[in-house]
Amino acid sequence: MRQALITGASRGLGLALAKALAADGWSLLLTARGEEDLMSAAFDLGARAIPGDVADPAHVARLAEAVPELDLLVNNASGLGPAPLPRLADYPLDSLRALFETNVVGPLALIQATLPALRKRQGAIVNISSDAAVEAYEGWGGYGATKAALDQVSNVLAAEEPDVAVWWVDPGEMRTRMLADAVGEEEAGTAPPPESVAPALLRLVAGRPAPGRFTRGDLR
Known part of the structure; x- marks a missing residue:
């Protein structure tokens, strides 16, 4: 059975993708910091779950040990940084360092730990990016810098x-808690739900195109 590991899987896009993969017959290992929501999601989907923080090396090691063979790694877990979003002139540098740990170092650590399993199955990696990685949005400098680093x-x-397919994907704005924290509940409420993006990501994995950066529009 095809095996996928999804980070940030307790809500939002991670949960939507977990539901779509489970419906497609995948075996899942899910992780997120919110233990209660994560365990509930795993129970509903018949998936395994290991709660924890991808910025914690011990947690990364536990995840890798749990998937000696792996077909798909989805690095979806991400932090926003301080909210309201500060301008770069005022950005707290300690917060920026912590954000790089969560959004760049943590995903790379998990990639390093699971690469032997992915190579064995000629698997794939999906790193969730953002248009903030390539566009100059006021207030999004810290978050955007981490996503630009993840892109590279x-x-x-x-x-x-x-031998491992690597795609970095900008799913566009979605109706998530993170977006609400950034722009407010009212504006976030007008964005499409994460469930609208999951089918496109499944098509990406199934089609196995050449490595590259994809937006939601590319995957229609």
Whole structure:
């Protein structure tokens, strides 16, 4: 059975993708910081779950040990940073360092730990990016910088690991708690739900195109 590991799987896009993969017959290992929501989601989907923080090396090691063979890694877990979103001139540097740990170092650590399992199955990696990685939105400098770094990590990884498919995906705005924290409940409420993006990600994995950066529009 195909095995997927999804981070940030207790809500939002991670949960929507977990539901879609489970319906498609995948075996799932889910992780997120929110233990109660994570265990509830795992129970509903018949999935395994290991709660924890991807920025914690011990947690990364536990996840890798749990998937000696792996077909798909989805690095979806992400932090927003301080809210309301500060301008770069005022950005707390300790917060920025912590955000890089969560959004860049943590995903790379998990990639490093699971690469042997992914190579064994000629698996795939999906790193969830953002348009803030490539656009200059006021207030999004810290978060955008981490996603730009994750994009380049993905780009180089794709060149270094020809037997593992690597895609970095900008799913666009979605009706999530993170977006609400950034722009407010009212504006976030007008965005499409994460469930609208999950089918496109499944098509990406099934079609196995060449490595690269994809937006939701590319995957229609």
